[in-house]
Amino acid sequence: MFALVIHSHLPWLANHGRWPVGEEWLYQSWAATYLPVFAALRTLADEGRTGLLTLGITPVLAAQLDDPHCLEAMHHWLGNWQLRSHEAALMTNGAGAAGTASSTAALRELGHREHRYSAAALEEFETHWRHGGSPVIRPLVESGVIELLGGPLMHPFQPLLDPRLRAFSLDEGLEDAKTRWGARPQGLWAPECAFTPGMESGYADASVSHFMVDGPSLRGDTSLGRPVGDSGVVAFGRDLTVSYRVWSPKSGYPGDGAYRDFHTYDHDTGLKPARVTSKTTSSEQKKPYDPALAAVAVDKHVADFVEAVRARLREESERIGRDALVVAAFDTELFGHWWHEGPQFLEQVLRALPAAGINVGTLDRARREGYVGEPIDLPESSWGSGKDWRVWAGDQVQDLVQLNAEVVAEALAFVDDELAAGGRDLVADQVLREALLAIASDWAFMVSKDTAAGYARDRAHKHAHAMREIIAAHRGGNTARAQQLAAAWHRADGLFPGLDARRLSKESS
Structure with a gap:
């Protein structure tokens, strides 16, 4: 066949x-x-x-x-x-x-x-x-x-x-x-x-x-x-x-x-x-x-x-x-x-x-x-150069590897804290959405292949910034500001409106 x-x-x-x-x-x-x-x-x-x-x-x-x-x-x-x-x-x-x-x-x-x-x-x-x-x-x-x-x-x-x-x-x-x-x-x-x-x-x-x-x-x-x-x-x-x-x-x-x-x-x-x-x-x-x-x-x-x-x-x-x-x-x-x-x-x-x-x-x-x-x-494998992970984890992109690790850790910690009381939380949803946008494999690929590397790094850091801005407002006690930021960033990137952070919480139980 x-x-x-x-x-x-x-x-x-x-x-x-x-x-x-x-x-x-x-x-x-x-x-x-x-x-x-x-x-x-x-x-x-x-x-x-x-x-x-x-x-x-x-x-x-x-x-x-x-x-x-x-x-x-x-x-x-x-x-x-x-x-x-x-x-x-x-x-x-x-x-x-x-x-x-x-x-x-x-x-x-x-x-x-x-x-x-x-x-x-x-x-x-x-x-x-x-x-x-x-x-x-x-x-x-x-x-x-x-x-x-x-x-x-x-x-x-x-x-x-x-x-x-x-x-x-x-x-x-x-x-x-x-x-x-x-x-x-x-x-x-x-x-x-x-x-x-x-x-x-x-x-x-x-x-x-x-x-x-x-x-x-x-x-x-x-x-x-x-x-x-x-x-x-x-x-x-x-x-x-x-x-x-x-x-x-x-x-x-x-x-x-x-x-x-x-x-x-x-x-x-x-x-x-x-x-x-x-x-x-x-x-x-x-x-x-x-x-x-x-x-x-x-x-x-x-x-x-x-x-x-x-x-x-x-x-x-x-x-x-x-x-x-x-x-x-x-x-x-x-x-x-x-x-x-x-x-x-x-x-x-x-x-x-x-x-x-x-x-x-x-x-x-x-x-x-x-x-x-x-x-x-x-x-361990990929279909990239060398058929290994060098494109996404090599020396050229160690800054993005580190950023991705930090973003994921911060997002998971926030979602766990925010959802402890239960209920749908659009702020937690947006934190997770921005984290996932920040860690897309495309950014490391574009840097390693030197195809619009500046754009790629800007995108990764922009979404990381959006996530951290929302978290900082919330942890600072300004819940209304966190909600406003989450809504504004979601209007800017209105993808996957059905994303529900509660399903991540269930996965951890």
């Missing part, structure tokens, strides 16, 4: 800046990935296809796709995209030489093309998304087109998290999914695929039956899912041979010269006019993007991927002496945001694989049909 797994995540960005880092990141991904990918899945569903892929959506991304502010701002963003396309179509002063992507003729053609793209995106959004992402996603879950993987609230790096808060965050995240989509996920994509021994017991307690890890976590043998210890919870590993054919740290299909170049912009409009051309071609010399050339490349890579999956299934089945499982896993945002042609590839490959006689299924189906081997003791 072949299983395709895609994982959708962005940190909470609403009301935290627009450009170059902030909400723009959300709207770019929404327009380039979420709109076309879910449109493709809906098309395939209308053809009667089921069990197409396993889709992870983190609670924090799901919250933004349903958030009224984000929905209104996304609509504005799409309209602005159309205005920018009109600007390009009227261009009279392209800076590039004839035949390059920045020539006047190429930019005007870019404007016409982007007008068509933006018009289609506006129609898709207005028809299907104006009431949020949940009405788009839920029918695909209920009809069995996709299997949904859940995750913990706010996307924390779980191995470094206090076990009590880890359990709370996971249970709240799974319940949030149930609220949005009608079913509590049995499968899990843990943040960063991070694991430490003992977490399997927490998964079992949360009724999680299976979760994803990276291939090296299973010592490279990903041909079957493996129960972890005696928990009965199955770990499925990403097959790097197949996955890296599409996308790896150094190569993959998106680098083909015919595909649209991610890094080259027309800075007057913010549009992307060029094809990759070659790895050595400078931005000013890149050729104009040609959708017809890109379509030929997609056909070529779909055929190549199908043959790679077929070969890998045969190779692994022969090696283990029984039918093997191959799992390819990627960030959803690869398909569209990072790789413009990705949604087209995804739709075509989901038709081509079964047409070639390849058994395609979800992780849950693989587990139920016995694609499971002997138990394994899973080591």
Whole structure:
């Protein structure tokens, strides 16, 4: 069996800046990935296809796709995209030489093309998304087109998290999914695929039956899912041979010269006019993007991927002496945001694989049909650099590791004291909400990878400050001030209104 797994995540960005880092990141991904990918899945569903892929959506991304502010701002963003396309179509002063992507003729053609793209995106959004992402996603879950993987609230790096808060965050995240989509996920994509021994017991307690890890976590043998210890919870590993054919740290299909170049912009409009051309071609010399050339490349890579999956299934089945499982896993945002042609590839490959006689299924189906081997003791691991924890616990981020530990300890102590008398307490709820926002794994990742490190540190400290400001007012005897602060910070970040700190208190008993 072949299983395709895609994982959708962005940190909470609403009301935290627009450009170059902030909400723009959300709207770019929404327009380039979420709109076309879910449109493709809906098309395939209308053809009667089921069990197409396993889709992870983190609670924090799901919250933004349903958030009224984000929905209104996304609509504005799409309209602005159309205005920018009109600007390009009227261009009279392209800076590039004839035949390059920045020539006047190429930019005007870019404007016409982007007008068509933006018009289609506006129609898709207005028809299907104006009431949020949940009405788009839920029918695909209920009809069995996709299997949904859940995750913990706010996307924390779980191995470094206090076990009590880890359990709370996971249970709240799974319940949030149930609220949005009608079913509590049995499968899990843990943040960063991070694991430490003992977490399997927490998964079992949360009724999680299976979760994803990276291939090296299973010592490279990903041909079957493996129960972890005696928990009965199955770990499925990403097959790097197949996955890296599409996308790896150094190569993959998106680098083909015919595909649209991610890094080259027309800075007057913010549009992307060029094809990759070659790895050595400078931005000013890149050729104009040609959708017809890109379509030929997609056909070529779909055929190549199908043959790679077929070969890998045969190779692994022969090696283990029984039918093997191959799992390819990627960030959803690869398909569209990072790789413009990705949604087209995804739709075509989901038709081509079964047409070639390849058994395609979800992780849950693989587990139920016995694609499971002997138990394994899973080591500390992640899918980051080195497949260990260096990105989230290395020397570059020791200040954030220390901050996270302090924030968690302060939040737990406050919640225990505040809830001792019982009853719902919105101040305690907000303290917990800010603590979880402060410790999101994204901040350490952005610092370690030097991608908007300043923004990441600012976000972590801002949420830590909000939590401490509320606690200080309350402990200083100014209950009214603490309530005002909690309400104000919740208005600023109005996610997960159902979060209830009393459930953390129960966990401690």
